[in-house]
Amino acid sequence: MGAPTSPLPVLLATAAAILLALVASPAAAFPAGLPEPPLFPNPWSAFQNLSGCHMGEERAGLGKLKDYLSHFGYLPEPSSSFSDAFDADLEAAIATYQRNFGLNTTGALDPSTVSQMLAPRCGVADVINGSSTMDRSSNATSASARGRHLYAYFPGGPSWPPFRRELRYAITASSAISIDKAALSGVFERAFARWAAATTLRFAEAESAADADITIGFYAGAHGDGEAFDGPLGTLAHAFSPTDGRFHLDAAEAWAVSGSGGDDSSGGPGSASVDLESVAVHEIGHLLGLGHSSVQGAIMYPTIRTGTRKVELRQDDVEGIQSLYGSNPDFKGGVAPTSPSTSSRETDSSLGAVGARPGIVSGGVGGVVVAVGLLLLQMLLTL
Numbered sequence: 128m129g130a131p132t133s134p135l136p137v138l139l140a141t142a143a144a145i146l147l148a149l150v151a152s153p154a155a156a157f158p159a160g161l162p163e164p165p166l167f168p169n170p171w172s173a174f175q176n177l178s179g180c181h182m183g184e185e186r187a188g189l190g191k192l193k194d195y196l197s198h199f200g201y202l203p204e205p206s207s208s209f210s211d212a213f214d215a216d217l218e219a220a221i222a223t224y225q226r227n228f229g230l231n232t233t234g235a236l237d238p239s240t241v242s243q244m245l246a247p248r249c250g251v252a253d254v255i256n257g258s259s260t261m262d263r264s265s266n267a268t269s270a271s272a273r274g275r276h277l278y279a280y281f282p283g284g285p286s287w288p289p290f291r292r293e294l295r296y297a298i299t300a301s302s303a304i305s306i307d308k309a310a311l312s313g314v315f316e317r318a319f320a321r322w323a324a325a326t327t328l329r330f331a332e333a334e335s336a337a338d339a340d341i342t343i344g345f346y347a348g349a350h351g352d353g354e355a356f357d358g359p360l361g362t363l364a365h366a367f368s369p370t371d372g373r374f375h376l377d378a379a380e381a382w383a384v385s386g387s388g389g390d391d392s393s394g395g396p397g398s399a400s401v402d403l404e405s406v407a408v409h410e411i412g413h414l415l416g417l418g419h420s421s422v423q424g425a426i427m428y429p430t431i432r433t434g435t436r437k438v439e440l441r442q443d444d445v446e447g448i449q450s451l452y453g454s455n456p457d458f459k460g461g462v463a464p465t466s467p468s469t470s471s472r473e474t475d476s477s478l479g480a481v482g483a484r485p486g487i488v489s490g491g492v493g494g495v496v497v498a499v500g501l502l503l504l505q506m507l508l509t510l
């Protein structure tokens with residue numbers, strides 16, 4: 128064993144390492160208040176050019192943004208192609224989008240809104256048949272206005288009937304991806320188990336589609352249901368409401384298969400990888416009848432950042448699924464509560480309300496750097 132090291136060099140090395148790590152972290156390097164630039168091109172990258180656009184303007188590319196909003200239900204299907212004019216319909220659609228995602232309701236394409244629109248997301252619409260599955264304004268009284276019960280169902284509230292509580296799923300199309308079958312089986316087994324733990328539903332893998340209630344497949348581009356996939360990022364997957372049972376994933380994504388642990392980062396923030404299990408847990412929510420939630424931490428929130436793992440049901444998800452199927456008597460909870468700050472912000476739908484994007488705290492990292500530096504300086508001086 129080596130001789131004991133002097134504390135001074137160790138302290139200096141530690142100080143340098145901590146300061147380097149803090150300064151090099153993306154949060155420290157990135158100025159607060161600006162949208163995070165996308166690290167990888169995605170089908171919606173051109174929306175960045177529309178940042179700052181507002182009512183009354185005409186700008187090339189606005190028609191494509193209207194296509195996007197139409198796809199997710201915020202604008203009706205156009206009879207011909209959309210124009211590049213920023214009209215009142217677009218302003219109203221953007222305001223609804225901003226309310227759903229807990230953004231400042233400006234009706235304009237401010238940087239935070241554009242940044243949120245670039246995030247990879249589920250292909251299932253947020254507004255179905257003109258009614259927002261994420262909108263709480265119709266029932267925003269008492270408890271729900273304070274941020275509880277923000278989960279939603281599909282219109283009509285379809286669910287699996289009481290005599291179908293043991294559902295079988297089959298992985299029917301995986302030849303377009305390179306993940307081996309055993310790893311895939313593990314991912315989906317864990318994803319279904321998250322929902323089974325909270326409810327009376329049971330799931331088992333079946334050998335073939337003929338034996339299955341739910342079919343899972345990876346497809347590239349158009350695949351016969353009118354919901355073509357769009358290559359890397361953009362839409363990642365979609366699933367149909369009960370009792371359809373179809374669950375499709377975009378074969379073009381850089382799917383990451385991680386371990387069996389809980390929420391964590393997967394691949395890191397600089398990665399273009401999308402955590403398969405996280406997306407699977409979300410889409411299973413749709414297969415069981417849940418729509419999108421406005422609660423940012425919830426599994427049923429529509430977007431997921433690359434390199435992120437989010438597999439644990441939040442209170443909002445649990446309440447949603449239990450109101451459809453009842454609770455599992457063995458369910459011990461163990462669910463992270465919904466962030467109250469996120470919820471209160473998301474229920475604030477007044478026009479021009481002051482809000483900030485969750486997770487961006489200006490000056491936070493700088494303050495830590497100064498504090499650690501002062502502490503270490505004091506330790507060195509007292510040696």
Ligand SMILES: [Zn+2]
Binds near residue numbers: 249409
């Ligand atoms: Zn979804």
Ligand SMILES: [Zn+2]
Binds near residue numbers: 350
């Ligand atoms: Zn599909």
